[in-house]
Amino acid sequence: MYKYLLLLLLLNIYFISNVNSQFYSANWTELNSRPNPGWYDEVKFGIFIHFGVYSVPAYTTHDYAEWYWYYLVNDNGTTQKWQDQHFGPQFQYQDFAPMLNCRLFDPDEWASIFQKSGAKYVVLTSKHHEGYTLWKSDQSWNWNSVDNGPGIDIVGQLTESVKSQGLHMGLYHSLYEWFNPLYLADKESGNPPTQNNYVKEVLSYQLRDIVLKYEPDIIWADGEWEVNINNNNNNNNNNNNNNNNNNNNNNNNNNNNNNNNNNNNNNLFIQYSNYWNSTEFLSWLYSDSPVKETVVVNDRWGKETRGVDGGFFTGGDHWQPGHLVTHKWENCETIGYSYGYNENEPAKAYQNSTVLIQEFVETVACGGNFLLDVGPNAEGVIPNNMVDRLYDIGLFLSINGESIYGSSPWRIQNQTESIWFTTNTTTGAIYAFSYYFPEDGVFYFLDIIGTEYTIVELLGYKSKNPITVDVNQLKGIKVTVPFVSPSDYPPFIYVFKFINAY
Numbered sequence: 001m002y003k004y005l006l007l008l009l010l011l012n013i014y015f016i017s018n019v020n021s022q023f024y025s026a027n028w029t030e031l032n033s034r035p036n037p038g039w040y041d042e043v044k045f046g047i048f049i050h051f052g053v054y055s056v057p058a059y060t061t062h063d064y065a066e067w068y069w070y071y072l073v074n075d076n077g078t079t080q081k082w083q084d085q086h087f088g089p090q091f092q093y094q095d096f097a098p099m100l101n102c103r104l105f106d107p108d109e110w111a112s113i114f115q116k117s118g119a120k121y122v123v124l125t126s127k128h129h130e131g132y133t134l135w136k137s138d139q140s141w142n143w144n145s146v147d148n149g150p151g152i153d154i155v156g157q158l159t160e161s162v163k164s165q166g167l168h169m170g171l172y173h174s175l176y177e178w179f180n181p182l183y184l185a186d187k188e189s190g191n192p193p194t195q196n197n198y199v200k201e202v203l204s205y206q207l208r209d210i211v212l213k214y215e216p217d218i219i220w221a222d223g224e225w226e227v228n229i230n231n232n233n234n235n236n237n238n239n240n241n242n243n244n245n246n247n248n249n250n251n252n253n254n255n256n257n258n259n260n261n262n263n264n265n266n267n268l269f270i271q272y273s274n275y276w277n278s279t280e281f282l283s284w285l286y287s288d289s290p291v292k293e294t295v296v297v298n299d300r301w302g303k304e305t306r307g308v309d310g311g312f313f314t315g316g317d318h319w320q321p322g323h324l325v326t327h328k329w330e331n332c333e334t335i336g337y338s339y340g341y342n343e344n345e346p347a348k349a350y351q352n353s354t355v356l357i358q359e360f361v362e363t364v365a366c367g368g369n370f371l372l373d374v375g376p377n378a379e380g381v382i383p384n385n386m387v388d389r390l391y392d393i394g395l396f397l398s399i400n401g402e403s404i405y406g407s408s409p410w411r412i413q414n415q416t417e418s419i420w421f422t423t424n425t426t427t428g429a430i431y432a433f434s435y436y437f438p439e440d441g442v443f444y445f446l447d448i449i450g451t452e453y454t455i456v457e458l459l460g461y462k463s464k465n466p467i468t469v470d471v472n473q474l475k476g477i478k479v480t481v482p483f484v485s486p487s488d489y490p491p492f493i494y495v496f497k498f499i500n501a502y
Contacts, residue, residue, distance in 0.1 A: 021292075026283040028273075028309045034286055036311050036328055039168065039217075040296045042406050043120030044364050045397070046170070047390075048332055048373035049110075050125050050339040051154070053132045056096040056378040057083070058343035065375070066340030069093045069130050070178055097132065097143070102150035105380025107161035113382060114167060117390035118397030120405075121168035123220050123371060126155050126210050128340075131177035137209060139202040150380075159214045168294075170218025171210050175203060175276050175300075176226045192275070199277050207281055217294050219285065224276065224300045273302025273309070298330070312369070320359065324366050324409050331363040332371040335386050341375035350385055353392035354492050360393065361433045361493070364404055365413045365420040392492070399460040400495045403431035412447050419445070430498040437494060441483060445496070446476035453500040460490025477501065 024030050054068045061078055062071055071079040072093055083091060114122055127133045127140070134154040136146035145154050155171065162169045177183050182198035189195045210216065273279060278301035286292055299310035307313050313329040315321070320331055335356065336342065336349040351359075360370045372393075374386045397404060407422040410430060414420045418435040432445050450471030456479050458467055463484035470478040479496060 022287065024283050024286040026279040028279060028305075031279060031282050031286065032309055034311075036296050037217075037294050039294070040121075040312065040369070041328060043168070044369055044404050044407070045117075045119045045360065045393075046121040046123060046168075046330075046369060046371045047114045047117065047119045048123050048172070048339070048371045049158075050128065050341075050373060050375050051134065052125060052128050052340070053093070053096045053100055053130060053149070054128070054340045055376060056099045058341045058377060060338065060342055060344075063337050064340065065338040065342035065345075066125075066128055066130075068340075073179075093130075094143075097148045100145070100149040100378050102145075102152065102154070102378070102380035105150065105152070105154070105376075107154075107157040108164075110158060110376075110382065111161035111165045111167065113387055113390060114162065115165040117394040118401065119167065119372075119390075121170055121218065122158075122162045123170040123172050123218055124155060124158055126171040126173050127177075127206065128172075129174045129176065129178050129223055131174075131180055133206070135210070135213070137206055139205050139209075155210065155214055159216070168217040169214070170220055170296075171214065171216045172220040172222060173207060173210065174223040175221055176223040177202075186275075196275050196277065199275065204277055204281065208284070211285065211289050211291060211295075215291050217291060217296065219295060219297045221278075221298060221300045224272070224278075224305065225303050272304050276302060278302055278305070320362060321366060322362070324413050325368065328369075329367065330369045330371050331359070332373065333359060334373045335389050339373050339375060341377045341383070343377070347385075350389075353389050353396075356389055357393060357396050357492050358435055360404075361420050362414075364407060365409060365422055365433070367409045396492050399490055400431075402429075403433070403459065403495050403497070407431065415445065415447055421447075428499070430501055432496045432498065434494045434496070437481075437489070441481045443479040443481065443494075443496070444473075444476055445479065445498075448477050448498055449502040450477040450498075451500055451502075455499040456501075457497045457499075458490070459495045459497055461488065463488040 022034070024034055050066050052066065054066045057068050058065055059079070059082060060068060060071060062075070068079065072083065087095070124134065126135065131140060131143060133140045133144040135144065135156060136153060137144050142148050145152060159169045180198060180202065182201060186193045186195055186198050207219070211219070282297065282301070285295060285297070289295070297311040299306050299308065299313045301310055307315065311328070313325070313327055314332060315329065318331065318333055319329070333356070335351055336345045338345060356372065363370045372390075374382050374390070376382050402424070403422055406424065406426075408425050410421040410423040412421060420433045422431045423429065424431075430448060432448070434443060450469070452471070454469060454471050454477065456467060456469045456477070458481060461467070461481070463482070465482040465484050467482070468480045470480075477498070
């Protein structure tokens with residue numbers, strides 16, 4: 001009898017484990033059928049971190065300081081001249097690695113800053129296009145933060161600190177490396193490449209390594225556009241892509257059109273993600289990895305996949321469509337111009353807190369998440385002007401978090417460029433974000449329908465002088481906010497909460 005009951009128990013455990021374990025085959029149709037885990041849409045706000053050897057020179061005459069090594073080789077000598085003047089003509093890019101000393105790096109402090117900002121997830125560049133890894137990768141011997149540089153596992157230390165703050169940890173990983181000999185040999189093998197030794201010997205191992213070691217909740221792929229295809233015109237397009245890093249949405253669409261034309265001209269159809277073995281990795285990630293239930297990925301897995309395949313869409317850098325995007329998406333935004341630390345970036349390049357909050361609101365109103373970048377310096381310090389912006393966003397969220405976290409796009413996204421909406425589908429509350437305060441204190445919300453039971457609240461309003469509401473308008477609701485002490489008004493923007501309205 002005991003053996004019979006034990007057998008039933010084991011069979012029951014086996015049955016439950018198989019029911020709860022979904023296998024996704026290595027094809028985009030099946031991979032795309034997997035829903036994103038619910039936590040990602042709930043949290044809305046994350047922090048991007050660009051950190052690497054490029055944080056040492058911290059210089060660019062272009063947009064992105066993290067592309068320093070690329071520009072050193074490909075901008076007709078401008079960056080090389082600057083390097084020669086400051087470090088001497090014999091100095092090589094690799095010589096910067098020991099100067100990434102991280103002597104002030106405190107992962108607990110970073111995680112505390114992120115928690116105070118109101119962010120709910122973090123995405124760190126485990127490897128950018130330079131190939132330098134922020135953990136001890138066997139495929140990046142002596143070109144990683146443990147063997148060459150600060151001597152620490154940055155990914156591991158920050159992952160532990162971030163998770164201890166109750167935040168989700170994610171890892172960015174560049175699919176390609178500008179100057180990896182294996183990758184360059186693959187490119188030289190044919191057009192398209194007839195081999196993918198770089199993928200088999202480097203990329204595939206690294207991707208699985210970071211998943212198994214650190215169990216991230218996000219894998220943020222990038223550098224998918226690089227593989228040359230079909231003809232010389234396409235090669236030129238790819239060179240343009242390199243110069244622009246993550247292209248804006250319009251450029252991406254144009255490049256897709258050019259590639260489609262080239263494909264038609266050559267009677268070829270190539271699924272670029274095949275080179276990267278993307279579907280094989282994602283099949284394992286979704287089906288067998290230790291994070292299969294919680295992990296989210298983006299759409300940068302092949303030249304053809306952006307905005308088509310993958311978990312959430314990313315468009316291009318600073319992607320702000322301005323309208324509802326029904327597929328989950330993310331806006332990766334910067335505080336200044338550069339993602340990586342640029343010591344010479346002028347003060348005017350840094351967006352103020354109010355502008356960043358407005359971009360955040362518009363992103364969420366249109367169904368997206370807001371991933372805001374910081375670029376630490378070579379000593380491992382996040383610049384104070386970036387920390388100040390993060391703390392201001394945290395203050396905004398401490399007052400208005402209910403209008404952001406767990407919210408959904410409303411039936412319309414905005415009334416004007418200065419009034420945007422979200423809703424909470426559980427409570428039925430509607431939230432209106434106004435970027436300005438009218439001279440007479442009268443706000444008109446033309447698309448909200450009120451009733452005699454409608455209640456309106458200005459979140460963060462401290463005065464006892466009441467707000468008046470008039471629902472008997474020909475259209476919409478009129479809200480009058482009295483003139484009170486400036487300290488009684490909420491900072492940055494004005495968020496109104498409507499109950500029993502439609």
